[in-house]
Structure formats: structure tokens, C-alpha cells
Amino acid sequence: MKTALIVLVSSVAILLGCAATSAQDRTGATIQAIPTAPTLDTYLGLRSAFHGDKDSCREVGANTSEASAVIVEMIEGGDAVALRAGLLVFRCWDGGLLGDFFRATGQYFDREPRGFVGLLDGYLMSRTDVQSLVATLPEGAVDDLDEQIRILRSRRASLASYSSFSWLATELENEALRREALKAQAR
């Protein structure tokens, strides 16, 4: 009887232990897996685990700044898997982290405009989202209106062959013109 009880307790403990760790063991089920293995499989694991709501943000670890900041740094460095992961979970982010993500996606667009536009097709985005992703300028251009105008016009030129983004090209030009007006005021 005593032996049977020990076996039963051990079995329940093992089952409970398996249930508790199964979510973490799923390959790519958290954004922490992306820096370790930035592959399409890891991204697909994250995509299948993420459902877009606040609970899901917590489950995939996108509610913590540290893991998310690593993803943003990878995007800045041109990592396409990190960009996919960011496009998937960025609505989990807020404040300075969200701003860093938009600055990073703008820099990714500067390097790889065609690849960036191609990736956007796979995600549901509002015009406001797309504008933030492309028009947000790097921190290094702060206080330098000439540099900001140069980047905005370069991004506008990169969109020239995409008729579906003509509205965004117009927005980028409007931003450049606002900066020119500020420069003229300051003279």
C-alpha cells in the first residue's frame, strides 16, 4: 500500500512538472528564443504561440523590456527574423521601447527597402502603424534638421516604385517640408 502511494505521488509530481515546463520548452515560443536562434523556425514557433492579446504578450515574454530591447537592437543591426518578430509583437510595447522599435525599423528600411516593404504584406497594419515604422528617424539625427530632411527624402525616393505607398511618400515629403519651414523661421 505504502509503495503504491509513493508511485502515485511521484507520477502526479512528474505530470505537474511536465505541464509547467511545456510552454517554455516549445521551440521559439518566447521572444527570448529569437536572439539565441534567429531562424525562421524560431519565428514560426513564436507566431504560433502569440495571439495578439495582453495575456499573449506575457506568455511570449514580450512584456519585459530586457528581452524586447535585444530584439530591437537586432532589427537595428539588420536582422530579418528579429524584424518579423518585432512586427508580430510590437503592439505589446509602449513608451521609449516602442519608439526604439520604430527608430530601428526606419533604419532597417534604409538598408533594405524592398525587403522591408515585402515583409509588411504579411502583417495587418494601419496606415498610422506603417507611417511610424518608416518615418521615425534615428536618434543620431536629433537636432540636425538637414540630416532629418536628407533621410526623409531618401526614404521617399525608396518608395517611388511602390504605387500602393504613394500616400506614405507624400507624408515623408510633408515631414521634410515642415523641417524646411522651421529652418527658414530660425534664419
Next chain:
Amino acid sequence: MRYTDPYGLDTTIAIARDTYTSNSVTGTISVSSDRIADTFSGYHLENRRPPNPQLPVPAGTYDAFVDQRAGRKDRIELFNVPNATDVQIHLGNFPNDAEGCFLPGTTRAADFVGNSARAMDAILDIVKRDGGKIKVIVSGGP
């Protein structure tokens, strides 16, 4: 508004909103320390419509810390902003440089603050030389 700390341990960053447009909120930002004599007075700008509908930050007093990461200028991050995370004082000139954060400057125009790096340097200099706690007092409705 002037905040005094009897223990001489705090840097106080007072942000007072006074100008509202459809895109931005601007106002003054002043920084003082009970430990060092230097102060800073300038302007701030916020995005009026960030993605998080709970922002801009509600008026109130928030503890804060210096957020340091390699490869970028240090920032001041506020603790315990209701229903928001990563709310910071960081570099920027225009509303779309901020997603619920505060952009400091030494000049301002409509939907714009200028010399943001100079302002951020001055704020960080006071905060770091004080070395104590940081309080951010936000006044004026969002």
C-alpha cells in the same frame, strides 16, 4: 512649482504642461537638486496621441531612474505610470519621436522642441552629480 527635499537626496524634475495642439503637448521642464547648486530650465514636448490610449502620462509625482544602455544616450525612466511601461525622458524634436515619452529641449515652436541633446545633457548632469533619488512631477492635464 518648487519641490523641496529636507534630506537633500532628491533631484526634482518638474514638467508643467501649458500648450496643447492636435499633435502635441508642450510646456516647461525644470530640474533642481538639493545637493548641487546647478539648475536647468527648458521646454518639453509630448505626442498628444501615442498608440497607448492611457498616455500622455497623467498628472502626478513619479519616482524615476537613469536607464543606461550601450550605444545610446542615457534616459530618465518613470516608475509606475498607470497602464503604461517604458515612459521616459529622452531625445527628440517632433511628436512622432515620442510614443508617450517626454522630449526635452532648450527652445520650442509649434509641435517642436530644439536643442534636445543639450537639454538632455544638462538634465543628466544634474541627476548624476546629485546621485540620489529622482522625482518627476507632472502638472497639467494630458
